[in-house]
Amino acid sequence: MFFSLKAVFCALLVLLMNVAFAFPTKPIKIVVTIGPGSSADILARIVSDEWSKKLNQPVIVENKPGAGGNVAADFVAKSVADGHTLLLATISTHAINAAMYPSMSFDPIKDFAPIVLMGANPNVLVVHPSNPAQSLRELLDQAAKKPGDLSYSSGGSGTSQHLSGEVMSSLGQIKLLHVPYKSTPESVSAVLSGQVTMAFASVPVAIAQVKAGKLRALGVTSEKSLAWWTEVPSLASQGLPGFNVSAWFGMAAPAGTPDLVIQKINSDILSILALPAVREKLQAQGMDVLSSTPGQFGQFIESESARWLKIVKASGAKIN
Numbered sequence: 001m002f003f004s005l006k007a008v009f010c011a012l013l014v015l016l017m018n019v020a021f022a023f024p025t026k027p028i029k030i031v032v033t034i035g036p037g038s039s040a041d042i043l044a045r046i047v048s049d050e051w052s053k054k055l056n057q058p059v060i061v062e063n064k065p066g067a068g069g070n071v072a073a074d075f076v077a078k079s080v081a082d083g084h085t086l087l088l089a090t091i092s093t094h095a096i097n098a099a100m101y102p103s104m105s106f107d108p109i110k111d112f113a114p115i116v117l118m119g120a121n122p123n124v125l126v127v128h129p130s131n132p133a134q135s136l137r138e139l140l141d142q143a144a145k146k147p148g149d150l151s152y153s154s155g156g157s158g159t160s161q162h163l164s165g166e167v168m169s170s171l172g173q174i175k176l177l178h179v180p181y182k183s184t185p186e187s188v189s190a191v192l193s194g195q196v197t198m199a200f201a202s203v204p205v206a207i208a209q210v211k212a213g214k215l216r217a218l219g220v221t222s223e224k225s226l227a228w229w230t231e232v233p234s235l236a237s238q239g240l241p242g243f244n245v246s247a248w249f250g251m252a253a254p255a256g257t258p259d260l261v262i263q264k265i266n267s268d269i270l271s272i273l274a275l276p277a278v279r280e281k282l283q284a285q286g287m288d289v290l291s292s293t294p295g296q297f298g299q300f301i302e303s304e305s306a307r308w309l310k311i312v313k314a315s316g317a318k319i320n
Helices: 005-022 039-055 067-077 091-100 136-145 160-172 184-192 203-211 259-273 276-284 294-315
Strands: 028-032 059-063 085-090 112-127 151-154 177-180 198-202 216-220 246-254
Touching: 028 039, 028 067, 039 059, 039 085, 039 112, 039 203, 039 246, 039 259, 039 276, 067 085, 067 091, 067 112, 067 246, 085 091, 085 112, 091 160, 091 246, 091 294, 112 136, 112 160, 112 184, 112 203, 112 259, 112 294, 136 216, 151 160, 151 184, 160 177, 160 198, 160 246, 160 294, 177 184, 184 198, 184 203, 198 203, 203 216, 246 259, 259 276, 259 294
Parallel strands: 028 059, 028 085, 151 177, 151 198
Antiparallel strands: 085 246, 112 198, 112 216, 112 246
16 A cells, blocks of 8 residues: 555644644653752742643652753753653753863753743852952952952852853952852852852842842842842943853753654743743742743854853863
């Protein structure tokens, strides 16, 4: 029996539509590269709560910190490509790490199917209130007098927080000691306890401590000060022109995940991010809510990878 190409195409289309229609067939797992309480974790949990309601199916958040997010990314890259195991992709896993690590067990572009860009937020430079520095300039003066003595914490090597410190060191012509932690909350705690001099922390995690007077904010890493937090100037406006670092987050699946499943997830997440209550929660955390098609997110990842390769090379940043 012979079949026309048109008949075969129609049969394949119906088959793919059935796959998409059946999705999900079991609980979905969103793997987060950083520990609980981080910006990525907060975003994943807000979205997962709403997605569970929408699907009437559990959407589970699982934290797998380690190696700047590479542990989680490797796990998802090697998972079954059916849309049930997803990665909360970050600037680290899909842009910075390829430039920082001499080798990785996955390719951030070839081993993943980009789904949607979801949000971004800058970091904020904070010190303990006991530190006499009232401005970035005063902190840079401290560092210049004691090269390598001033330390800063981050949520891990290869994170935007780590690179924020490297960029500041390069532009400010100073030398700082980087102390990585497993999560941003831990890195902030290190400043509160006096273990380190300063921290570059995501705004959502640090802002409560700043408003409570337990930390002093000296500047944000975005190009300009935040519209809703104008009392904290940008580092770029304080003598470090060109300083512009913001962490971003998106959803990605293992390469080979069916396109119709990718489109279904993209549609679901965009509808969730459009909910006023969700936007309010995320914006209250200092996060800009973003959106994209899968293709646009893929192009964004490629451009960010090229950008951070240049920055890492220029700064001489190393994994420690």
